[in-house]
Amino acid sequence: MEETKDYSHIKGWGIDIDPENEPTYPIKKYTGDDHAQSRWERPSLQPIDVEVLHSNERPNVSAVFGNTLPPKGLSGAIRRFAFRYSENRYRHWLPLILADRIDMVEGLIEDLRRGHVPNILAEKGYKAEWKYNQRGVIKKAVAAAAVAAYLVLLLKRGRK
Amino acid sequence: MLAMNYRGPFRVRIDEKPYPEILHPEDAIIRVTRSCICGSDLHLYHGLVPDTRVGSTFGHEFIGIVEEVGPEVTEIQVGDQVLVPFNIACGKCAFCKQELYGNCHESNPEATAVGGIFGYSHTAGGFDGGQAEYVRVPYANVGPTRIPPEMDPDDAVLLADVVPTAYQAAEMGGIKKGDTVVIFGAGPIGIMAAKCAWLFGAGRVIVIDHLEYRLEFVKSYAQCEAYNFRSMEDPVLFIKKTTDWFGADVCIDAVGGDAAGNALQTITGRKTLLQAGSATALHWAINAVKKGGIVSIVGVYGPTDNLVPIGNVVNKGITIRANQASVKRVLPKLIDHVLAGRLDPKGIITHRLPLEEISDAYRMFSAKLDDCIKTVLIPPKATM
Ligand SMILES: NC(=O)c1ccc[n+]([C@@H]2O[C@H](COP(=O)([O-])OP(=O)(O)OC[C@H]3O[C@@H](n4cnc5c(N)ncnc54)[C@H](O)[C@@H]3O)[C@@H](O)[C@H]2O)c1
Ligand SMILES: [Zn+2]
Ligand SMILES: [Zn+2]
Numbered sequence: 001m002e003e004t005k006d007y008s009h010i011k012g013w014g015i016d017i018d019p020e021n022e023p024t025y026p027i028k029k030y031t032g033d034d035h036a037q038s039r040w041e042r043p044s045l046q047p048i049d050v051e052v053l054h055s056n057e058r059p060n061v062s063a064v065f066g067n068t069l070p071p072k073g074l075s076g077a078i079r080r081f082a083f084r085y086s087e088n089r090y091r092h093w094l095p096l097i098l099a100d101r102i103d104m105v106e107g108l109i110e111d112l113r114r115g116h117v118p119n120i121l122a123e124k125g126y127k128a129e130w131k132y133n134q135r136g137v138i139k140k141a142v143a144a145a146a147v148a149a150y151l152v153l154l155l156k157r158g159r160k
Numbered sequence: 161m162l163a164m165n166y167r168g169p170f171r172v173r174i175d176e177k178p179y180p181e182i183l184h185p186e187d188a189i190i191r192v193t194r195s196c197i198c199g200s201d202l203h204l205y206h207g208l209v210p211d212t213r214v215g216s217t218f219g220h221e222f223i224g225i226v227e228e229v230g231p232e233v234t235e236i237q238v239g240d241q242v243l244v245p246f247n248i249a250c251g252k253c254a255f256c257k258q259e260l261y262g263n264c265h266e267s268n269p270e271a272t273a274v275g276g277i278f279g280y281s282h283t284a285g286g287f288d289g290g291q292a293e294y295v296r297v298p299y300a301n302v303g304p305t306r307i308p309p310e311m312d313p314d315d316a317v318l319l320a321d322v323v324p325t326a327y328q329a330a331e332m333g334g335i336k337k338g339d340t341v342v343i344f345g346a347g348p349i350g351i352m353a354a355k356c357a358w359l360f361g362a363g364r365v366i367v368i369d370h371l372e373y374r375l376e377f378v379k380s381y382a383q384c385e386a387y388n389f390r391s392m393e394d395p396v397l398f399i400k401k402t403t404d405w406f407g408a409d410v411c412i413d414a415v416g417g418d419a420a421g422n423a424l425q426t427i428t429g430r431k432t433l434l435q436a437g438s439a440t441a442l443h444w445a446i447n448a449v450k451k452g453g454i455v456s457i458v459g460v461y462g463p464t465d466n467l468v469p470i471g472n473v474v475n476k477g478i479t480i481r482a483n484q485a486s487v488k489r490v491l492p493k494l495i496d497h498v499l500a501g502r503l504d505p506k507g508i509i510t511h512r513l514p515l516e517e518i519s520d521a522y523r524m525f526s527a528k529l530d531d532c533i534k535t536v537l538i539p540p541k542a543t544m
Contacts, residue, residue, distance in 0.1 A: 041252060044184060046183050057272040062265065064250075064298040118173070120171060123519050127519075
């Protein structure tokens with residue numbers, strides 16, 4: 001990309017240009033394409049056949065994208081809200097984290113609705129934990145049992 | 161087909177999912193023959209990355225056989241054995257043209273700060289990943305690279321991410337002959353970065369971690385020094401003293417947001433997500449490097465903010481260099497290094513598990529059980 005604008009009205013313009021000063025090399029091979037900004041010839045575009053949320057820091061959906069999990073349910077509504085704000089805002093990221101937690105509950109409900117009771121201990125890899133860290137598992141189980149027993153005790157006392 | 165299915169933090173399982181489709185003329189479908197679990201996957205598994213949707217399939221380190229190609233694919237053919245860089249890159253945007261393949265602008269609608277990455281949440285484009293029997297690979301003319309016939313597939317799969325990332329970490333460190341390089345983290349990335357630092361002529365390579373088995377491993381694998389930060393009161397002071405009160409020439413953060421070692425950072429960064437991951441290692445790196453030194457960051461953090469001593473960066477005149485590795489850029493050189501025996505990636509693989517045991521595989525890598533360093537998952541129909 002050649003610089004075509006005229007800067008002759010600016011005293012000293014370009015006098016200190018040092019082509020050797022290229023600290024981004026070799027990570028970036030500077031070609032000058034940057035000055036054309038976003039005006040490159042785009043690849044073919046993947047047809048947009050599902051709802052794709054796109055960052056409002058860009059004008060369009062990128063030429064390719066993942067399409068298997070479009071936003072849905074309450075988590076989806078929160079995600080849509082989040083995408084009204086730029087990546088610069090907590091209003092973007094915090095709702096997204098909240099949506100992730102809600103998505104987890106929605107995922108559980110969906111599992112149950114499809115008649116699948118998830119084996120959460122298996123999903124968490126407790127088989128491996130038991131095989132390689134029995135002590136840790138026992139410790140955790142004992143701690144959990146102690147807390148449960150304490151709660152039961154509290155409840156009983158409360159009733160008296 | 162079988163594919164990993166994320167159900168929420170610490171919960172993953174294997175499920176039957178639909179076979180992927182060609183959605184774009186430059187797409188390919190790859191039958192996966194090996195995939196790995198990466199330290200980056202742990203950030204997802206721990207629930208630290210925003211917009212990680214339930215039902216996602218993770219996995220950005222994989223190799224396989226080309227099963228199907230779209231009409232515009234010319235560079236690879238059905239039947240080719242390929243390794244697939246973890247970055248999804250178009251090859252046409254201003255960033256790709258300048259070899260910033262990790263920063264492509266045509267592969268991720270959801271965030272402009274990150275290029276598309278396989279199986280890495282919607283914040284990285286919402287693509288399904290390779291911890292599955294089959295995977296859709298966009299821009300198949302750009303990323304997938306034929307595996308040289310004489311290369312071991314176990315080496316090839318580590319060229320999708322680990323070796324390029326570690327190499328770029330050392331490269332960004334701008335290592336000069338004789339430099340003292342301190343690497344935080346003795347995971348696969350830190351271990352390989354220690355190896356690569358020597359290729360750039362480092363004079364002394366020091367690795368810091370708190371897992372004794374990994375320190376023992378890296379000491380012999382990378383012929384370097386290795387120290388446990390739990391055994392020192394203050395790792396920065398330790399590094400100052402061991403460099404004649406000077407500081408390291410180069411510090412590399414190969415830990416990222418799951419760092420241990422500082423209670424305040426852990427609580428705010430990992431437990432409550434008040435910051436974008438725990439920045440303990442980065443904090444140490446900034447404070448342990450010499451004035452005018454270079455801090456190279458490949459450890460991954462979330463998109464919000466982190467607690468780091470930025471005032472010291474200014475006062476010490478530190479140069480910070482960081483990026484997602486540009487795998488395609490460094491691949492030719494690294495294939496050479498591997499074939500010439502200068503790098504031995506498969507040497508870090510400690511576990512091979514069938515894809516079906518994904519829940520246990522994640523647990524083992526996350527909880528560092530059974531001295532786990534690197535896990536390879538093998539799908540049931542893998543032939544090579
Ligand atoms: N930039 C990229 O392109 C890129 C690519 C791959 C991986 N990564 C990132 O690199 C990092 C390392 O990946 P990995 O696969 O080696 O992960 P890993 O989890 O196996 O390794 C991290 C290591 O850091 C150690 N550690 C924790 N706190 C520490 C501290 N305060 N000081 C020193 N060491 C500490 C852990 O004990 C562990 O051994 C991750 O953040 C990952 O996301 C980046
Ligand atoms: Zn990785
Ligand atoms: Zn691009």
